[in-house]
Amino acid sequence: MTQLSHHGRVALITGASSGLGAEFARLLSKGGAKVVLAARRADRLAALVAEIEAAGGEALAVSMDVSDEASVIAGYDAAEARFGLVDTVIANAGVNADGPATDLSIEEFDQIQAVNSRGVFLTAREGGRRLLASGRSERGRVVILASMGGLHALTGLVAYCASKAAAVMLGRSLANEWSRARISVNVVCPGYMLTDINEEWFTSEAGQKMISKLPRKRLMPIDALSPMIGFLTSDAAAYTTGAVIKIDDAQHVD
Template identity: 40%
Template sequence: MRQRDPHLLEGQVALVTGASSGLGERFARVLAAAGAKVALAARRTDRIEAVCADITAAGGTAVGVRLDLTKPETFAATVDEAQDKLGPVTTLVNNAGVPYGVRPHKVSAADADLVIGTNLRGPFLLSCEVGGRMIADGRPGRIVNVSSMTAFHYSGTPTAALYSVTKAALARMTEVLAVEWARNRINVVGMAPGMFHSEMMAGMISRVGDPSDQLPRGRLPDPSLLDSTLLYLTSPASEAVTGTVIKVDDGQFGR
């Protein structure tokens, strides 16, 4: 696996959701450095424009598109905008997500709509928007879903019940869309990170403290340790890999 090959993803157009911070920002930079043209999507357009400027200065190709995952009626226009600027999307990275550290019996209906809308309904409908275009054009493609280890392990601490449910559904979505679209040569794959440094994690640390001391390797890993998994899942090397969610947790969770 040649992680630093600037031509690895040449010809690809990647749409990365939640690219304004954290893992998504990192993923956008990594895909661009590997030769993909990248559309960075999020609500905070000032932040995605700043990242686009960095990527462009480094010789890559990147544009920003506004996306609010809770508003599916806007998805077609967002994908149109990315396509008009860069060409048809070949790779969708469903990265954006919101945490929700509230005990289940305290969850309001409005908050449930927000968390499910952002973490599940949005990625499902956006995948259908992008996948539907690939199918209509007879183009192969990739969809990478960013789930979470909480999809598979739940300790109750910190409380993230609804978040965990949405991430488990995203893992199942990976499996069922992979079956649905196998004949269309669309690979649907995922990764399930453990706890990594990001803004979301900084928010959790401010609520419940830094968990590093309790982790087997005594650290919260840097997001760069997800690079190779992302590049594997988006590159020709994984052509036959679909319906799989790769766990990357630095040994944090039991098996």
């Protein structure tokens, strides 16, 4: 793919300790951004920081619980102290619990909403607040990682789908609210992807059966979103805001 430039940008990525978050951190660093890696697992972050720095990039690890307002603020404070204003935000952190709604505990339901909905709000809001106060809000790029589950009902994922639908509307609403400040806010809704979190399931007999029923009989690779994320976090996305972009390899075609 053609690498869009991210030189001069400071990007904060939540859920950066593995999977898509780590992939986005590598992508933006290669494009020239200084990257702030936010997650609860600091040990995993340290390894990724070392990898990025070994490749010539600049990275900072911050421990962040996106469901906790004080933790989010502290993460942004640390990012600004090291690199300056965060002008690029990828709200990627997310959790899930599957199974019938009748078996889902209220504690599990609340945790999913706390991370996937409130966490997105706190992450995006803090980035927006600082951009608005900086006088440089036109540089702002906010990307929210939702899911095709935010657009389509998925069996056994009631709480997850509800949280991702909330994330979609959060993105659209923030795009509307910040439109005059020229902060671009967009939502990406990926389909089923192969990551380290779900690899065991998709290599199982049941997982393989599920893949065989998909229209293209395959999962998307971990870098399937990279071209779109590269665009939405670059200067080229100045005129793109409020978009809800589904990337799912025809898994759900309306």
